[in-house]
Amino acid sequence: xFRLKVNRRYGxxxxxxxxxLGIQQLSSAALIQAKARLAPLLIEKAWEQTLRSGAPAVKPxxxxxxxxxxxxxxxxxxxxxxxxEGDSGNALAFGPGRALPSAxxxxxxxxxxxxxxxxxxxxxxxxxxGHLLQLQLASGxxxxxxxxxxxxxxxxxxxxxxxxxxxxxxLITCYPFDxxxxxxxxxxxxxxxxxDAKLTI
Amino acid sequence: MAYKIFFYHCYARDARxxxxxxxxxxxxxxxxxxxxxxLLLLLSAAPAGALPSETLDEPGLNEVGSGxxxxxxxxxxxxxxxxVQRSKVHFDVSGMIATVRVEQTFRNDTDxxxxxxxxxxxxxxAAVRYLEMQSGDRRIVGVIQEKAEAKKIxxxxxxxxxxxxxxxxxxxNLFTNRIANIGPGEEVTVxxxxxxxxxxxxxxxxxxxxxxxxxRYMPGTLVSDAEEVEEGETLVVDNYLGWARPTDQVPDAxxxxxxxxRLTRSDYTPLNPIEITAKLDMGxxxxxxxxxxxxxxxxxxxGVYSISLVSGVSEMDRDFVLNWQPVSGVAxxxxxxxxKVGDEYYALLMVVPPAAKRxxxxxxxxxxxxxxxxxxxxxxxxxxxxxxxSTALGRLRPQDYFNIIEFNSDYRALxxxxxxxxxxxxxxxxxxxxxxxxxxxxxMLPALRAALPRDKGLYQExxxxxxxxxxxxxxxxxxxxxxxxxxxxxxxxxxFTVGIGSSPNSWFMRKAAQFGRGTxxxxxxxxxxxxxxxxxxxxxxxxxxxxxTVDWSAPVDAWPRRIPDLYQGQLLAVVANVGLTLPxxxxxxxxxxxxxxxxxxxxxxxxxxxxxxxxHPGVASLWARRKIAGLLDEKIAGRDEVAVRAEVLPLxxxxxxxxxxTSFVAVEEVISGPAEESIDSKAVPNTAPRGQSPQxxxxxxTATTGPAKVWFGVLCLFVALLVRLLRQPEVDxxxxxxx
Numbered sequence: 001x002f003r004l005k006v007n008r009r010y011g012x013x014x015x016x017x018x019x020x021l022g023i024q025q026l027s028s029a030a031l032i033q034a035k036a037r038l039a040p041l042l043i044e045k046a047w048e049q050t051l052r053s054g055a056p057a058v059k060p061x062x063x064x065x066x067x068x069x070x071x072x073x074x075x076x077x078x079x080x081x082x083x084x085e086g087d088s089g090n091a092l093a094f095g096p097g098r099a100l101p102s103a104x105x106x107x108x109x110x111x112x113x114x115x116x117x118x119x120x121x122x123x124x125x126x127x128x129x130g131h132l133l134q135l136q137l138a139s140g141x142x143x144x145x146x147x148x149x150x151x152x153x154x155x156x157x158x159x160x161x162x163x164x165x166x167x168x169x170x171l172i173t174c175y176p177f178d179x180x181x182x183x184x185x186x187x188x189x190x191x192x193x194x195x196d197a198k199l200t201i
Numbered sequence: 202m203a204y205k206i207f208f209y210h211c212y213a214r215d216a217r218x219x220x221x222x223x224x225x226x227x228x229x230x231x232x233x234x235x236x237x238x239x240l241l242l243l244l245s246a247a248p249a250g251a252l253p254s255e256t257l258d259e260p261g262l263n264e265v266g267s268g269x270x271x272x273x274x275x276x277x278x279x280x281x282x283x284x285v286q287r288s289k290v291h292f293d294v295s296g297m298i299a300t301v302r303v304e305q306t307f308r309n310d311t312d313x314x315x316x317x318x319x320x321x322x323x324x325x326x327a328a329v330r331y332l333e334m335q336s337g338d339r340r341i342v343g344v345i346q347e348k349a350e351a352k353k354i355x356x357x358x359x360x361x362x363x364x365x366x367x368x369x370x371x372x373x374n375l376f377t378n379r380i381a382n383i384g385p386g387e388e389v390t391v392x393x394x395x396x397x398x399x400x401x402x403x404x405x406x407x408x409x410x411x412x413x414x415x416x417r418y419m420p421g422t423l424v425s426d427a428e429e430v431e432e433g434e435t436l437v438v439d440n441y442l443g444w445a446r447p448t449d450q451v452p453d454a455x456x457x458x459x460x461x462x463r464l465t466r467s468d469y470t471p472l473n474p475i476e477i478t479a480k481l482d483m484g485x486x487x488x489x490x491x492x493x494x495x496x497x498x499x500x501x502x503x504g505v506y507s508i509s510l511v512s513g514v515s516e517m518d519r520d521f522v523l524n525w526q527p528v529s530g531v532a533x534x535x536x537x538x539x540x541k542v543g544d545e546y547y548a549l550l551m552v553v554p555p556a557a558k559r560x561x562x563x564x565x566x567x568x569x570x571x572x573x574x575x576x577x578x579x580x581x582x583x584x585x586x587x588x589x590x591s592t593a594l595g596r597l598r599p600q601d602y603f604n605i606i607e608f609n610s611d612y613r614a615l616x617x618x619x620x621x622x623x624x625x626x627x628x629x630x631x632x633x634x635x636x637x638x639x640x641x642x643x644x645m646l647p648a649l650r651a652a653l654p655r656d657k658g659l660y661q662e663x664x665x666x667x668x669x670x671x672x673x674x675x676x677x678x679x680x681x682x683x684x685x686x687x688x689x690x691x692x693x694x695x696x697f698t699v700g701i702g703s704s705p706n707s708w709f710m711r712k713a714a715q716f717g718r719g720t721x722x723x724x725x726x727x728x729x730x731x732x733x734x735x736x737x738x739x740x741x742x743x744x745x746x747x748x749x750t751v752d753w754s755a756p757v758d759a760w761p762r763r764i765p766d767l768y769q770g771q772l773l774a775v776v777a778n779v780g781l782t783l784p785x786x787x788x789x790x791x792x793x794x795x796x797x798x799x800x801x802x803x804x805x806x807x808x809x810x811x812x813x814x815x816x817h818p819g820v821a822s823l824w825a826r827r828k829i830a831g832l833l834d835e836k837i838a839g840r841d842e843v844a845v846r847a848e849v850l851p852l853x854x855x856x857x858x859x860x861x862x863t864s865f866v867a868v869e870e871v872i873s874g875p876a877e878e879s880i881d882s883k884a885v886p887n888t889a890p891r892g893q894s895p896q897x898x899x900x901x902x903t904a905t906t907g908p909a910k911v912w913f914g915v916l917c918l919f920v921a922l923l924v925r926l927l928r929q930p931e932v933d934x935x936x937x938x939x940x
Binding site for chain 2: 011014015018019021022023024025026028029032033087089092093097099100101102103104107108109112114115116117118119121166172173174178179180181182183184187
């Protein structure tokens, strides 16, 4: 039988190094998932406080640089997410985030919400035209939206159309959903309009 | 058992390796279940390895709309645009007049015939008077036509397969160039000439050349039939391929919202390269020539300065500014330049009024800061804005009143009414400014209304002067509406605009200051804030010189009709059509400076012959351009558009100038493209303004490294397992077996 002709001592070191590296990689992947799943518990508390007190920005933990600004529900898919402020990596690790240059939720403009394809926004692939979404604002007000279009765009070619006064939500995540590599150029964009919108865009 | 024995055997060595027994034990016990789970993970992670390229056509995704609705793109694999552009600009400055040649070369990198659509900025007072198109070695001189007529000519040429170029004015500082039938791999060059007056303020001459367009906010609600851009033949020419769609407040949003390159590069590997050269012939010795945002190389030969970029080319991501200063004392305080075109003489008159004294310290002022905190201000712009307000706050005097209004989609004031500039209030304001952040839309009108209260009750009664400092990049599409508001509701307030960022909307800033009867300042760099704000506060602290009139001693058609109030360091400039002969008498400029009457007498070069008097080319174009601007201002102030158009159109046609009602069109007679076939239009993207927050208009990064980590981690463990398995037989020989 074939035998590995490596000095046994070095062989053991290699095995151990590989083990270490493997464990490190797996545990950091687990950490990403854990952060994504556990943070909402704290954010939930902050959101309840926001709704109760009407304070605009309640941080879920003292050193957080983001805070919940809305609650997104899709009953059909049993999705219930808190939307955070900002779509930087820091915020997206804990929940979907509103892109800062876009309009504020419920302000009548186009708000852009980004989320990680492998955690919070994985459900976007199950979303279909006509699905209903509920968005609860910090004021407690609840708005009803409907999925209007699903499309794939090349983010290296086009910009976010945030500079318009069209009332809409754009839910954005990376595409393809099961790609291995992060940082690809394609994005999956779900256009969501108010349920009673007459205009189609 | 061999498994255990192996590890026991290794312990003696590995404990040394790890340094402590507990650490080794941890690994010994952890590795068991981990190795066991490897296979499980391998199975579960396998689908993650699927190649992304195949999934695009996956049947499950057929529901994904393929329409070009919100984003007009076709998910193509191209990483570069189909039509690319490079530019060249040369400034020829003689005295107070700059003649500028802009050259745009378009290259089609595809294998089809294409139409390129390029939206580009020019200085807002540029009198564009010449167009030429070159393809290969054939040059075609463009002609000026009424806008609709030019469009028709262009469209016919495009359809017939002829090369053509159509240059239209969308805003005084924003133009579109369409180039039809650029062949595969071909280059088409479009040259434009324009004339502009050199800026002169506080002893510094300057020129500004914008190169890109900060994405503008389009307020209003969508016009619903805007979706008809499909393949309708007649509408093709109206599709400017912009990212925005027409709204009720900005009906031409599509034409003024060019796409931007997503990437940003340096000056050394530019996406939209530009070559900049200049020749300065001022007829006087200069103390300094500098360009704040570019590195320039300067050479001097018999009093004429030549300027070029040190790096040869630059990225078109910020304004080019050239400032030069004469040796102190040599700058004239008054000058007249004349030109003869046809039978008529034109004259440009420039006078620097004497400086006024500062106002008495006891006169309190009310200063309102209006700060734009919209998404387009993200990045360096908001820093400049913060720094500007913060610097300005430090310059307030205790007897002044102040307030700060920030606006994006909504506006928010620091105080309900203006507060005295006490230490406490200033401190609170500084904190407010420090926390300003850029996000959201640019609803400028409500903020402007709040800063210019129509109700006198809201004023601080004791304040003698109400000065509004408006700090913004002007990235809005509804400029006219805002100017109308200013022109009708200014009241006793004065508006001073401060333009922020790499590529501000200078036309809007200048016009807003004009209608607001104040001044405009450009700040393009945080380092310049201190100096620029100091100059602005000098202007705020001194009363303006008012009531200017020019007596030409003959009937002339002079523009601007009403000379604006002049602040510290500002220049009085009037252009006139003086008719068939030069006036023989004296020109008298009168005004009130420091509250007292002031006059200055000037002599036209009477003695010189007509040839000499016609020696300043460009004055006639400047006059026509100034008159068009003046007439369009009257439209903003409420004059009927039909009447304005009836005056502007013949003027623009006679003087061969681009205007809102005229366009340049150049058509090659040779048919080179596929006739009777509709060709694709491709947008030629602009470069993103330098320093603008990279996230502003970019998609969020929405993938974690999780899947990759799982994959790699599993791979490591798998290889570890493999290595160990392959080594196992060797382990069997270990004597410890007899344990």
